[in-house]
Amino acid sequence: xxxxxxxxxxxxxxxxxxxxxxxxxxxxxxxxxxxxxxxxxxxxxxxxxxxxxxxxxxxxxxxxxxxxxxxxxxxxxxxxxxxxxxxxxxxxxxxxxxxxxxxxxxxxxxxxxxxxxxxxxxxxxxxxxxxxxxxxxxxxxxxxxxxxxxxxxxxxxxxxxxxxxxxxxxxxxxxxxxxxxxxxxxxxxxxxxxxxxxxxxxxxxxxxxxxxxxxxxxxxxxxxxx
Numbered sequence: 001x002x003x004x005x006x007x008x009x010x011x012x013x014x015x016x017x018x019x020x021x022x023x024x025x026x027x028x029x030x031x032x033x034x035x036x037x038x039x040x041x042x043x044x045x046x047x048x049x050x051x052x053x054x055x056x057x058x059x060x061x062x063x064x065x066x067x068x069x070x071x072x073x074x075x076x077x078x079x080x081x082x083x084x085x086x087x088x089x090x091x092x093x094x095x096x097x098x099x100x101x102x103x104x105x106x107x108x109x110x111x112x113x114x115x116x117x118x119x120x121x122x123x124x125x126x127x128x129x130x131x132x133x134x135x136x137x138x139x140x141x142x143x144x145x146x147x148x149x150x151x152x153x154x155x156x157x158x159x160x161x162x163x164x165x166x167x168x169x170x171x172x173x174x175x176x177x178x179x180x181x182x183x184x185x186x187x188x189x190x191x192x193x194x195x196x197x198x199x200x201x202x203x204x205x206x207x208x209x210x211x212x213x214x215x216x217x218x219x220x221x222x223x224x225x226x
Contacts, residue, residue, distance in 0.1 A: 045137040045170040046223050052140030056198030058219040069164050069222045070096040077107050084108045087129035089149030112151040119153055128158035135170045136177050141197040143177050145190040161216035167225035
């Protein structure tokens, strides 16, 4: 067998379900006991989203109004003893009405306006606050669009990240989310689209899992609406 053929056969062997078991590695990471089944139907999108998010170590809360969402953020800032909150410059977060109340409790609120020094500010912030374009029920995923006033570092650098999302923006499945962008002309696409699923998780070669290594380890999603 040639070197190339042997190499390819080795890859096939290691990726064949149930056939390969590396030494001292847990079975679940390499050899599924059975073929994965179909995802169960999404009957209550909001409840399913929260269930999936919390299974990943995130925190989900459903509230009736933006006022209640604002109360959640205020309470979280107190719990985290935050001194700096960085948020997107979008109408929905203006309507939360939390900037002044946070300031009264000693929390500085900085609004992202695409200034050159905002990476440094984001690095110092304890909490990042944004909206999301979509939420995906079956995976507990947020779909974030970049653009003016929507800096990516708001959602990546602060150790605690909070997203406020209307229940009307919840999709059932990942394909539904992808379909939202599939037919859009190039010029009509946002600057970037990111899929965020739960707290940041990073694994090393020894299969040790670290939470919060390359992104926020404390993720909260507030779903607004009945």
